[in-house]
Amino acid sequence: MSELHAHILVIEDDPTIRHFVRLTLESEGHESHEADTLRRGLIAAGTRRPDLVVLDLGLPDGDGANFIREFRTWSTTPVIVLSARSAESDKINALDAGADDYLVKPFGSGELMARVRAQLRRHLHQTPSGDSTIRFGELELDLVRRQLSKRGTLVHLTPIEYKLLTYLAGQPDRVITHSHLLKAVWGPGHGEDTHYVRVHMANLRKKVEANPSMPQHLLTEVGVGYRFVNR
Template sequence: MSRVLVIEDEPALVRALEINLRVAGWEVETAPDGRSGLRAAADFHPDVVLLDLGLPDLDGTEVIEGLRGWTQVPVVVLSARQHGDDKVEALDLGADDYVTKPFAMNELMARLRAAVRRGQESSAAEVTTMTVGDLEIDFARKRVSKSGADVRLTPTEWAFLELLARNLGRLVPRTQILKEVWGPAYAKETHYLRVYAAQLRRKLEDDPAHPRHIVTTSGLGYTLEPGE
């Protein structure tokens, strides 16, 4: 099931989008303004963001810039603005597609599916699986197994592990983890790292008190070590 974050302030439109997206098999999260949308993107880890440009607190272009500061999640802009300059600006800032209001629901669905596919293809062009000791990390399916048994991770746990895995054997600074996993607003919330590192160790390490893979360098950051 793909996850979509809808950042839109029109309640009737949000409701219509929620109903249609869920019927089509999407997992949906919504946010009524830009700031809550950026927080939701960090917490929900969507596969695609559907973003209105005309938000009550931030302009949609500011939200795109905020997202692109730490994530490459596909962004589909949904806007009543039909001026060519608005579209060019949104695309130049990192939006993947631009849909003008009013729109046909089936066309919007197709564009969202296409954006998710492009995001997945981009990830698939990189390493798709990795073996770390008795752990098998599947980036394409966002899954990890230990000694052949699937381990259930929350979206945030997965994002933390994925970042470490893509930097296997290298120290990832605390600020980088916080910005990429939780978002720029959480850059100083270092206690999050201790909590989630402990949760990952309980699920993935043979001896969580003496971890072989998820290693802390005090005051600096975390490393996923290959182990034996």
């Protein structure tokens, strides 16, 4: 599989939307496979082993979040949710179940393909096990020395800031919910303390971003969490 030619499974019960998504994907050289129910989606995912899944939540035989939970028991393949549900609680539920991104209907072909490209890049170019350095912008994060430098000058990070940055940077282009960050950085007893994340993220941005009020790397997904972008 290459980013230019991926096998993508589209699970959507609306034939009009399914057709639109298929044509959009194929216009950029991808091969698409289709399913119109949760059960058929799971079968197709198991037999075809796609490089990416595009998933509707409102399927006739079950909630798409249930597909994600079952799929995540055996696959790390990226999942992009397409849904008419725009409530923050629905986004958080899907992302906590294991979705990588969430796009609200109606959506344009340009936005869909930008999300697809981002997830394929993340899946294809994850940091190799032997590579201990993550580079983004003018910054270099050394995972062995546990330090961040900007144009060769060390940037002091607190232990919490370092944990936040490494957790996000290790999963580029993926939306990480507040609850996932809290559990990963502070532990399972802090699942509701979202103000912890906001305070430390604000401090981290001051050290990482050229303009903290217009971040380029540590992006906010309003009401949901954060996304690290390597650019």
